[in-house]
Amino acid sequence: MKTIYLAGPEVFLPNALETLSKAKNLCESYGYRTFTPFDGEVMDEEGLSKAKKIFQENVKLIEQSDIVIANCNPFRGACIDDGTAFEIGYAYAKGKLVYGYVNDKRTLPELVSSRILTKQHVSGYAIDEDGYLLNEDFGNSINLMLEFSILNSGGSLVLGDLESVLKQLR
Template identity: 80%
Template sequence: MQTIYLAGPEVFLPNALEVLANSKKLCESFGFRAFTPFDGEITEKLQLAKAKQIFEENVSLINQSDIVIANCNPFRGACVDDGTAFEIGYAYSKKKCVFGYVSDKRTLPEIVKSKIQTKPHPSGYAIDNDGFLLNEDFGNSINLMLEFSILNSGGNLVLGDLESVLQILKNRS
């Protein structure tokens, strides 16, 4: 049975345990064994030591997985959750197949403009309130480093949800 690591910001939901348990059941219904960030062996430690242990356990779970499926929807802003971004990059570096899913396939500048305030700039690009140009208009819905990590791993960035990705994986088998 192939194993999947589920990456995404769901760990921050108030009902995270329930949401991730349902995601694992969904994976099982498609014939996959799923790991979530909560599946690591975390013991009671001081905060920094606990954080390091969470990191190490999540890396271990990715190492044990055949596939990583990442929720690439915007989190606390316009971009992918940074922990999820790391997990995508780490999985890519370990030659894992990575799939991502989004509910919005507009271009990244369009998504950014819908989430944060921007204004016109003489360069022709919009600029945000921190002084950064929105000049990464290559047609990607997420940062190009993440999207090409996904594509070059043999996976895909899917418009849909976890179930959409699982259906694609089932059809590949």
Template identity: 75%
Template structure:
């Protein structure tokens, strides 16, 4: 049985334990064992030490898995959650298969414009309120480093949800 690590911002939901437990059960119905960031053993009570222990445990969980499935939907803005981005990159570096899912596959500048204020700029690109151009118009829906980590790992960025990725994996086996 292959093991999947579920990456994504679900850990920040008020009902995170329930959501992740349901995701693990869904993975089981497709014949996969699932690990989540909550499966690490966190014992430290000192905040900074606890944060480091979470990091170490999550890296260990990724090392134990065969596949990473990442929720690539925008989180607290227009882009993928920072922690999820790290997990995608780390999994790619460890030669894991990485799959992502997203509910909006417009190109990234369109997604950004729908999430944050932008205005026209003489360069022809939009510019945000912090002075950064939206010039990453390559047809990808998430940061190119993430999307191509997914694609070059042999995975895919799927329009849909976790179940959509699991169905794809089932059909490939």
């Protein structure tokens, strides 16, 4: 039985356990053994010790998985969750099959401009409030390093949700 690791910012939802349990059940209904970030064995540690243990356990779960499916929707801003970005890169480096899903496939500059304040710059590109140009107009919907990690792993970035990815995997 193939195994899936679910990456994404769902761990930060108020109903995270319920949400990830439903996602896990959905994957299992498609015939996959499924891990979520909550499946690691994190003891009663606190602070950085707990954070380190969560990191170690999530890495271990990715290593035990055949496939990583990542929620690539914007999180706390205009771009993908940092932890999810790491998990995609780590899975790619380990030779795992990686899929991502988004609910909006506009280009990255369009997505960023719709979520944060930008203005036109003399370069012809938009610029954000922090002074960074939106000059990544290659047609990708997420950071190119992440999108090509997904594509080069043999996976794809799917418009839809977790179930949309599972249907592709059939």
